[in-house]
Amino acid sequence: xxxxxxxxxxxxxxxxxxxxxxxxxxxxxxxxxxxxxxxxxxxxxxxxxxxxxxxxxxxxxxxxxxxxxxxxxxxxxxxxxxxxxxxxxxxxxxxxxxxxxxxxxxxxxxxxxxxxxxxxxxxxxxxxxxxxxxxxxxxxxxx
Numbered sequence: 001x002x003x004x005x006x007x008x009x010x011x012x013x014x015x016x017x018x019x020x021x022x023x024x025x026x027x028x029x030x031x032x033x034x035x036x037x038x039x040x041x042x043x044x045x046x047x048x049x050x051x052x053x054x055x056x057x058x059x060x061x062x063x064x065x066x067x068x069x070x071x072x073x074x075x076x077x078x079x080x081x082x083x084x085x086x087x088x089x090x091x092x093x094x095x096x097x098x099x100x101x102x103x104x105x106x107x108x109x110x111x112x113x114x115x116x117x118x119x120x121x122x123x124x125x126x127x128x129x130x131x132x133x134x135x136x137x138x139x140x141x142x143x
Contacts, residue, residue, distance in 0.1 A: 018051045018077045020090050030057040032065050033108060040087035041113070042106050046071070047078040058108035059093075063142040084113040085120045094135045097121035101130025112138065 023043045029036055031054040037043055044062035046054040048071065056062040059081055066079070079093040097115045104111045112133070115121040121132065133141070 018047055018049060020045055020047050020078055020080055021053055022088065022090075023055055023082070025088070028055045030061050030108075031055060032061040033057065035107065037107075039107055041082065041084045043082040043088075043090075044093070045078070045080040045090060046076055047080070048075050049077045050075075051077075058106050058110045059098075059112050059114065059138070060106075060108055060110035060142045062093075063139055066139070067143055081114040083116045083120070085115055085124065089116070091116045096135065098133040098135070098138050099125050099128060099130040100133055100138075100141075101125075101128035103128040103130065110142075 023037055023045065025037055025040050035057050037055060037057040042058055044056040044059050046062060046065065054065060056065065062079070080090040081093045081096055083089045083091050091114065093114070097118050097120070099113050099115070099121055100111050102111055104113050106112060113124065115124065125132070
């Protein structure tokens with residue numbers, strides 16, 4: 001009987017997923033501003049520890065949502081952003097490299113592009129001449 005109980009619990013937990021899901025461009029709406037997410041070079045996603053997913057069209061919408069107090073930090077399993085150089089690819093935001101430049105035309109005018117590697121960030125920034133921001137610096141930009 002105890003084995004059956006443990007097996008049931010294990011199966012129940014295994015069915016709960018806290019994985020990101022792809023943004024469906026042209027179909028998904030930004031949780032904060034309600035605009036349809038269209039540009040495949042931009043976007044962000046928050047996945048809670050319970051598996052609820054919130055999608056955003058620009059990183060500033062995600063940061064404003066995170067700063068709203070709607071969720072506490074321990075409820076968040078993933079904070080993800082799209083890698084500008086690899087459209088539609090979600091990467092962990094705290095590990096990403098960010099550039100802010102007036103040359104970057106993002107959906108909600110954050111002027112922020114995200115990159116998976118420092119090399120990609122530097123490559124794009126040769127044309128933009130923007131400023132580099134870490135995740136911590138970026139989160140204070142929109143408070």
